[in-house]
Structures are given as structure tokens and as C-alpha cells.
Amino acid sequence: MASYLITGASRGIGLEFVRQLAARGDRVVAACRQPGKARDLNELAFAHPGHVKVLPIDLTKPASIAELAREAAMVVDSIDVAINNAGVLPGGERFGEIAPENLEASLRTNTVGPLLLTQALVPLLTKGVAPRVVNISSILGSIGSTDAFGTPSYSISKAALNMATRQCAHALREQGIAVFALHPGWVATDMGTSRAPLAPAESVAGLLRVTDASTLRDSGTFRDWQGNPLPW
Numbered sequence: 001m002a003s004y005l006i007t008g009a010s011r012g013i014g015l016e017f018v019r020q021l022a023a024r025g026d027r028v029v030a031a032c033r034q035p036g037k038a039r040d041l042n043e044l045a046f047a048h049p050g051h052v053k054v055l056p057i058d059l060t061k062p063a064s065i066a067e068l069a070r071e072a073a074m075v076v077d078s079i080d081v082a083i084n085n086a087g088v089l090p091g092g093e094r095f096g097e098i099a100p101e102n103l104e105a106s107l108r109t110n111t112v113g114p115l116l117l118t119q120a121l122v123p124l125l126t127k128g129v130a131p132r133v134v135n136i137s138s139i140l141g142s143i144g145s146t147d148a149f150g151t152p153s154y155s156i157s158k159a160a161l162n163m164a165t166r167q168c169a170h171a172l173r174e175q176g177i178a179v180f181a182l183h184p185g186w187v188a189t190d191m192g193t194s195r196a197p198l199a200p201a202e203s204v205a206g207l208l209r210v211t212d213a214s215t216l217r218d219s220g221t222f223r224d225w226q227g228n229p230l231p232w
Contacts, residue, residue, distance in 0.1 A: 003076045003128065005029040005121065007057055007114075008086030010038035012189035013136065013207075016200040017083060020208060022048040029072050029079075031057035032086075059086055059113025060105070069120035078127035081211060084114035084161075085136045089154040089191050103153045110157035115164045118179070125177050133172075134211055135165045137181035137222065144231030162222055162232060169220030178219040182207055185225045198225075 004021055008014035009030035018030045022044055028051060032038050035054045045052040053075045058064040072079070088109045090102040118133050125131040140151055141158025162181050169179040184203045188196040206225035213227070222230045 001025055001027060002080040003027045003029070003078055004081045004083065005031065005072055005076075005079050005124075006083045006085055007031045007059065007117065009054070010034070010041045012191060013184055013187060013200055013204060014083075014085045015040055015044075016204040017085065017208075018044055018052060020201070020204055022051050025051070027076060028052045029055060029075055031055050031068055033058055057086070057117075059117065060108040062116055065113065065116050065120055068117070069124070072121070073124055076124070078129075079121060079124040080128040080130065081132045081134060082118065082121050082125060083134045083136065083211075084117060086113070087136065087154075087158075087191070089151060093152055095149055095152070098152055103156065106153040106157040107160060110154070111160040111164060114161060115168070118168055122172070122175070122177070125172075126175055130215065131177045132211060132214060133168065133177060133179040134207075135161055135179070135181045136207075137161050137165070137183055139183045139224070139230060142222070142231050165222070166220050173216065173219060176216060178214060178216045180214060180218050180220065181222045182210060183222070183224045183230055 006014055006017050009018050010032035018028050021028050030052055035056050045054050055071050057068045114135055138158045139145055140155040141162050165179055165181040185198040186196040187198045187200055187203045188194055203225050210227045
């Protein structure tokens with residue numbers, strides 16, 4: 001039985017991570033912004049007593065990040081896998097009209113928050129078995145794959161998350177912690193919309209297969225949900 005911590009656990013890919021991990025018997029610290037309103041997540045916690053613990057997190061607030069790390073240490077003795085999944089995607093952005101608050105909010109949630117949370121979780125990760133940090137990134141953050149304008153705040157923040165991934169991979173290698181970025185595919189969630197071709201269950205099953213098979217040799221890589229390498 002492994003121990004996981006997942007952000008953005010109340011819906012979409014994050015909720016599906018909790019569902020699949022709980023079903024296979026792992027322990028999950030499931031973090032989200034408003035636990036009291038996370039009905040589906042709380043139902044999972046009720047259905048899997050002792051395996052799913054719901055905790056609050058606001059990735060835009062350093063104090064909230066520190067508190068999550070403190071509370072997680074009261075729930076689990078170690079973390080084998082931390083999944084930085086929470087993210088925001090401002091819609092309707094057009095060049096010439098990019099709102100600074102959208103860019104700033106995207107960077108705080110999609111880049112700064114995961115980096116600070118990774119730092120805060122190191123004491124628990126060092127106690128884990130083959131500890132791994134998974135940053136849920138996106139092909140939209142791939143500079144080498146960008147061939148058109150679109151979703152600038154989200155794309156810029158995910159490109160920055162990719163650099164944070166490489167930085168953390170170097171910083172944590174000597175402690176035996178692998179850090180890598182995964183693209184979940186275009187998934188039919190609130191963020192991905194119903195037009196997306198990939199179901200959350202299929203994406204998460206693939207992400208877990210890649211994560212389970214990853215070792216320290218994979219630290220610093222950027223791959224998709226099937227394990228294929230992606231250009232930075």
C-alpha cells in the first residue's frame with residue numbers, strides 16, 4: 001500500500017486519481033480548495049475509510065501550502081508519490097487583451113504553488129519508497145511544439161512548470177526523489193471540455209502506469225500519459 005498526495009482532487013483528473021488509487025487500496029491525501037463543497041470527493045472518502053483523507057489547500061497562499069504539509073504529516077508517516085495536479089486555465093484570451101491578473105493567477109497556481117508544495121513535502125518524501133513528484137503539465141507548455149497563439153497564460157505557466165520540474169529534479173536527485181512532468185492528454189473534464197477525445201479514467205490509468213514504472217532514471221523528463229517523451 002503506497003501513500004499519495006494529490007492536489008486539485010475535487011474534480012476532473014484529480015478526482016479520478018483518488019478514485020483509482022483508493023480502488024486499488026492505496027492511501028490518499030486528497031487536497032482541494034473547498035473540501036466542504038467537494039461532494040464527490042467526500043463520498044469517496046466515506047466509501048474508503050482510512051484510505052482517503054480530504055484536506056484543504058490554496059496553492060496561491062504559501063501559508064496554506066505549509067499547513068497542508070503539516071496536516072499531511074499528521075495523517076501519513078511518509079509520501080511515496082506527490083501529484084501536483086491542481087491548475088487553472090483562463091478562457092477567451094486574445095493577444096493585445098491579455099489581463100495581467102490572469103497571467104499572475106496562472107503562474108501562482110500552475111507554477112509557484114507546485115514548486116513551493118514540493119519543497120514543503122520533502123521531509124515526507126524522503127521517508128517514502130522510491131519517492132516521486134509528478135507535475136501534471138501539458139503539451140501546451142511545450143515550447144518546441146507551439147505553432148500557434150492560444151491559451152497564453154496557461155501555456156506560459158506550464159512551460160515554467162516544466163523548468164521547475166527540471167530544477168527540482170536536479171535539487172532532489174541526491175535525496176533519491178524523482179521529479180518529472182506528465183501531459184495527461186486532452187481530457188474530457190471541465191477544463192478540457194466535452195469535446196476532448198480522452199476520458200478521465202483512461203488518462204489517469206495511463207498516468208498511473210507511467211508513474212508506477214518510473215524511477216530515478218526518469219527524473220527530469222517530460223512525457224505524455226502513455227510514457228512517450230515530449231519536446232520541451
